[in-house]
Amino acid sequence: MEHINQIITLTEKRVDEWFNKQCNNTFGAYYLYHRIGDFTISEELPDNRYALTCGQRISPMWNKHQAKSFVIDMTRNVPILPLEV
Numbered sequence: 001m002e003h004i005n006q007i008i009t010l011t012e013k014r015v016d017e018w019f020n021k022q023c024n025n026t027f028g029a030y031y032l033y034h035r036i037g038d039f040t041i042s043e044e045l046p047d048n049r050y051a052l053t054c055g056q057r058i059s060p061m062w063n064k065h066q067a068k069s070f071v072i073d074m075t076r077n078v079p080i081l082p083l084e085v
Helices: 002-024 064-075
Strands: 033-036 038-044
Touching: 002 038, 002 064, 033 064, 038 064
Parallel strands: none
Antiparallel strands: 033 038
């Protein structure tokens, strides 16, 4: 259960970061990327340790709740828990 809470907390943090960036750059195209132990929302691949989680753009029309639901759905089947789990 602790790991689920960690993922939800991280999701809320990443969605808040995305929302602020998206509000400041309405034409930005943001995508979800993951690696073992982490994920991020970015316009570009953060570094070669990350992989594109989904080719669907996170819509600039979405509110935080919609983005959070999307992120949770997309990260459900990717290895985002830390290795020590």
